[in-house]
Amino acid sequence: MLRTLFSKGHRSTETETDSGRGEPAESRASTVGWLLNTEKTSIIWDSPKPVRIDSQSGDPRSVGQCPSVLDFDRRHFAINCPIDVHLRLNLTGGDMDITNVLAEKSPIRSDALQRWIVFQPRHEWRHPQRPVLQMLTSYIFVSDDPVYINQYPPILHHMPDRPGIQINGRFPIDIWPRALMWAFEWHDTAKDLVLRRGEPLFYVRFEGPDPAAPVRLIEARKTPELESFISSITGVSEFVGQTYSLFKTARERRPAKLLFPKE
Template sequence: MLSFNVSVDVHGGDGEESGPATIGWLLAENESRLIYKPPQRLKQPSPSRPRTHAKSVTACPAVLGLESRLFEVQCPCDLTLRMAETDFGEPAVVNADGPMSTVRDDVFANLIILHPREEWRDPGRPILQMRLPYIFIADEPTYMSQLPPFQHLRKTPLPGLMIPGRFPINVWPRTLTWAFEWHDISAPLELRRGDPLFYVLFEVLPQSRAIQLVEAERTPELEAYLQQINGVVGFVNQTFSLFRAAEELRPAHLVQPKKKP
């Protein structure tokens, strides 16, 4: 059973929620949907033959229950990265596509961030992050997990592991990053536009409720709250300790579905 230690009573009732749980998503200001595609509900792999058995995996409630809560975020661009060293012997990430890269040097410098060596979990395994503009929000207790795309079979495996994470988006909405721990630094890290970069999984109560993902408006209330959240990340190490304080500042509603043109 899920246990949510942080909650926001935005509905004013004592009973359990019913109906779909509405989750909002949006992009950071000035980011283009032409580059950053909307999150998509994970689609079941097409079976190679019709279901002929009641116990088929295509009808398994455990599989279907998980997949119904997974949404896919795609890689925004083609990248081939390699580990290198600076003239001072410090580790560095370089764009191996060079002048043939689709990503300009100034964009690359802001997109890919290599953690300092003292922040790595292992001295031989660099950790980098790709900055992304995706923000997910909710108006009820909701935990979101950011997970590797385990349903996607790559022709060439990644030379390391994506670092997953989990946090409550009803009180701590913020822009996401894709974090990667590079295990085999002799191999390039190849990412292709349109491939699944990661999944997001949403946990709500009761657990049987469906998830409805909608594009959200950037309202003045949401904008002000996001600025308060983003303003403390660089000053506090254990940001989860601020959840209760953030809850007190949180407006009653954050999710306002965007009107279709």
């Protein structure tokens, strides 16, 4: 039989077993949609993939068979780097010189690279000797469930050619479906920054009200309603310094449904 429990205004349902001990109801999965912000050059962006680290050990006690490790890994989705990049930095005094080491061998033209990877103005850095660069991606995530997206560095992959740290972020994708940015703070400026096409650029992970609930990731359709809502929040950081202050308005103006599977 079903027994309904009330606690502090929250209602949950448990299934009562023959022994009289309640078992928690199965967690409902949160559905998250992903799409690319623009069709131009979209073919170079890979689909987000769940992180899977292969284990060469068949021992059930090995790290690769640990349930908590497997649960942690599969909740992360990898966003792969779309281009090959090899940058060298010369930071002396107040001057900064950037060299594209691949030069004429680079698969991306220098003018396109300069549009794609942008260095923040020095007064916006967190440290005067640690430049911050950004790469705009085409990925947008959206949900009709109350879900936050967390952006992580590829912590489950060994990345020795990144002489600094990724700047991470977290925001609600049900009311703030914006294009993701990869931001990098260059700590060891004596070392080159190397990014390779097909390697994880960063991870995303999703969190909803129930931490045990799984996430179902689908490709979303860019409907006129979704496109209009995305446009309403695009570029607002150029006018408002604290975009979190706009969340209440975004929630009030949000259409009832934004996520539709791509046909």
